[in-house]
Amino acid sequence: MGQKTNPIGNRLGIIRGWDSNWYGGNDYGDKLAEDHKIRKYIHARLSKASVSKVIIERTLKLVTVTITTARPGIIIGKGGQEVDKLKEELKKITDKEVQINIFEIKRPELDAYLVGTSIARQIESRISYRRAIKMAIAAAMRMNAEGIKVMISGRLNGAEMARSEMFKEGRIPLSTFRADIDYSLAEAHTTYGRMGIKVWIMKGEVYGKRDLSPLVGMDKKQAGGKGGDSSRGDRKPFNKGGKPDARKRK
Known part of the structure; x- marks a missing residue:
């Protein structure tokens, strides 16, 4: 099952949260289409x-848009302009008050979306696809990724x-939900x-x-004091001898 499905959708509600957080009611379809329009506009407007x-995230009168980026300075601009x-x-798209939060991605080499778009842009610039993919794999493994797999078709x-053609290094256990x-x-548009x-x-x-x-995996500095870094899950308390303390277990 894990081999055929989207790994993100397969883990929703288990170790991964949703990218849209709101209750739609009878307007669910309109809000879903609006979310797609917002994301499409942001990716086109901030392509660099x-x-x-x-x-x-939505409330009755407010839409909160959280953008994760490797280059926050370009989005913020001089003095926040x-x-x-x-x-x-975005107010013109939603007809509501909009709040924007921006968080920096500390290790873009481990972000699958950024890695895929980077490979696509290099291929469009006539760089060899093998070279672009091997450089991306080497960069990810240097940043302590346990595994990376890239498949290119066309x-x-x-x-x-x-x-x-597929390139792989390390392990990718697609059927393990805790992974x-x-x-x-991503797509690369070439002359061919x-x-x-x-x-x-x-x-x-x-x-x-x-x-x-939504802010899971970000440290307190990034998330403005919310959530914290929970990427390793809960830990059992240890006593002085280095063994789990049975008295403190729940």
Whole structure:
């Protein structure tokens, strides 16, 4: 089962939270379409800012948009001018008050979306796909990824017949639900046609109960004091001898 499904959707509610957090009621379809429009607009408007996830939360009169990016300075601008412009533009889409939160991605080499788009841009710049993929794999493994897999499909090197090629290093246990696997799909538009690039990155395993809030995995400095770093789950208390303390277990 894990081999065929999207690894992110397969882990929702287990070790991964949702990117849209609101109750839609009878307007569910309209709000879902609006979320898609917001994300599409942000990725197009901030194409040079290395934007990864866009998390949307809604209340009755407020839409909170959380943008995770590897280059926050481009989004914020001088004195916050650019982020204020973006806020006004999103107000026209939602017809509601908009609050924007920006969090920096400390290790973009471990973000599947950023890795996939980086490979796609290099291929569009006529860099060899093998070189681009091998550099991305080496960078991810240097940042302590447990495994990475990249699959590219299309008319590779302008071949007459389309084919797929896979590159893998480390382990990617797709059927293990506690495995924290990030996944993305990117496209490269070349003179020979379109190429699809799929990226799987294994960051580690999550033990115990994990917080499924939108800011999970971000440290307190990034998340403004919320959530904390819960990437390792709950730990059992230890006594002075280094063994789990049975008296403090719940």
